[in-house]
Structures are given as structure tokens and as C-alpha cells.
């Protein structure tokens with residue numbers, strides 16, 4: 001049996017870089033991968049992608065099976081939903097391409113490239129695949145999937161306690177990208193330069209907040225959280241609220257979220273990227 005563990009990625013800075021070839025398209029930027037991850041298992045003789053037991057991404061599933069000439073599907077368990085900003089679209093595609101490449105006995109690197117290609121072509125993402133491949137705090141410096149794009153995993157010098165919430169909002173990636181003006185991407189680029197030169201997580205959180213404040217509605221965040229001294233940093237991307245919180249203030253923040261009946265999970269920054277585990281004999 002094969003089991004995949006894929007960390008969820010929440011980009012805080014992204015600047016699209018598009019070309020006629022999806023493999024040379026993507027985004028540069030920065031983001032963090034969460035220890036909160038999705039788990040994926042293969043499903044034999046059924047070319048489908050199931051998310052929490054619901055069939056989704058029919059066309060993408062068909063593309064993948066045609067590419068690998070297989071009939072293998074995948075079932076993914078995730079704490080999140082599509083369109084919420086947790087890179088679930090790329091998670092599903094990585095899961096399906098990887099499972100198929102393992103069954104077909106073909107390149108794993110190529111599977112990540114196929115997942116990236118589908119993200120770009122279907123308009124569901126730009127920079128998530130390469131970031132999830134590495135895991136952790138990742139800065140993306142050249143667009144594209146692993147093997148073509150370039151990204152660095154930055155070691156984190158702090159002990160980081162995160163609370164991850166999903167606010168009641170969702171937006172497809174294509175729609176979101178359409179409404180961001182060019183001038184905002186210019187701002188993103190200068191913020192990215194700063195974060196890339198300091199490689200500092202605190203700078204990243206500040207930059208991600210400054211950048212996303214111009215795109216998403218920060219008034220949907222409970223005011224008590226915004227003014228809490230226990231919050232080291234936070235940013236909101238689509239519905240994904242990432243709060244870096246001091247260890248002793250975790251309950252104070254989770255209580256605020258609970259009172260408002262908002263979904264949350266405790267997390268850390270993931271240590272690893274996508275992981276493949278075999279139990280029993282490999283296929």
C-alpha cells in the first residue's frame with residue numbers, strides 16, 4: 001500500500017510569471033507549508049480524485065489517467081475545502097500524478113511537473129507544487145515545477161506555534177488573480193526582495209500581511225485577534241488565516257475563534273515536503 005502525505009501551502013507573496021509554456025510559467029514569491037497535511041491513498045480500477053469522499057476534478061483526473069495510460073485514482077483526506085487558499089487544488093493533483101507515476105513505474109519528478117502543468121492550464125494555481133515539494137518556509141525565485149523552477153527552503157530559527165483558521169470565504173484562484181492590479185504585483189516584488197535578502201520569518205509575516213491586506217478583507221478577522229499582544233504575526237490569504245502565536249497565548253486565541261464558531265487547527269511549519277510511504281510490498 002502507498003500512502004502520500006502532502007503539507008498544505010499558504011502563499012503570502014506571489015507574483016505571476018506567465019509564458020506560453022505552462023512548465024515555464026508559475027509564480028515567484030514566498031509561503032509556508034503547514035504540518036497540517038492531506039493524506040492520499042491510491043484507488044485501483046477507478047480513475048477518480050476523491051476529496052473527503054466526494055468526487056472532484058473530473059477533467060483533471062481524466063487528463064492524468066490519459067497521460068499515464070492507467071486507471072488509478074486517488075482518495076484524499078484533508079481538513080480543508082477547495083478554493084479556501086490552502087493549495088488544495090495542487091494537493092489533489094500532486095496526489096493523483098504521484099500515485100499514477102508510481103503505478104506506471106515512471107519518474108516522480110515528472111509527476112510533480114505534470115501536476116504543475118495542470119495547475120497552470122486549469123488556472124487553479126501557480127507556485128504551490130514546487131513549494132509543497134520542498135516543504136517548510138519556501139522562497140520561490142524562478143517560476144515552474146521542481147526541476148525547472150527554482151525555490152529555496154529557508155531554515156527557521158524560531159520555535160513557531162501556528163493557529164490556522166479558515167474564515168467563511170472562498171474564491172477560485174483565476175478570479176482572485178484577475179482582480180489584482182499590476183501595481184500590486186510591483187509592490188509584491190519589492191517585498192519579496194526584502195524577504196529573500198533577510199531570509200527572516202518575521203519579515204515574511206510582515207510582508208505577507210502588507211501584501212494580502214490590499215487583496216483580502218482583514219475586517220473579517222476578529223478584532224481581539226488583531227490587537228492581541230500574544231500574536232507575533234498573521235496574514236490572511238483567501239479564507240486562510242495564519243496566526244503565529246506565542247506559546248503561552250495559544251488558548252487565548254483559540255478561545256476567541258471557538259466563541260465565534262470559526263474553524264481552527266493548531267499547526268507548525270512543516271519539516272518536510274511531500275512524503276511517500278510504502279507499507280508491505282511496493283507495487
Ligand SMILES: Nc1ncnc2c1ncn2[C@@H]1O[C@H](COP(=O)(O)OP(=O)(O)O)[C@@H](O)[C@H]1O
Nearest residue numbers: 082083084085086087088089124125171172173
Ligand atoms: N466546493 C468547492 N469550493 C470551491 N471550489 C471548488 C469546489 N468544488 C470544486 N471547486 C473547483 O476547485 C477549484 C479550486 O481551485 P483553487 O481556488 O485554486 O483552490 P485552492 O485555493 O484550494 O488551491 C476551482 O476551479 C473550483 O471551480
Ligand SMILES: CC(C)(COP(=O)(O)O)[C@@H](O)C(=O)O
Nearest residue numbers: 011014027085087125126127
Ligand atoms: C496564490 C496562488 C496563485 C494560488 O493559491 P491557491 O489559492 O492555494 O490556489 C499560488 O498558486 C501561488 O502562486 O502562490
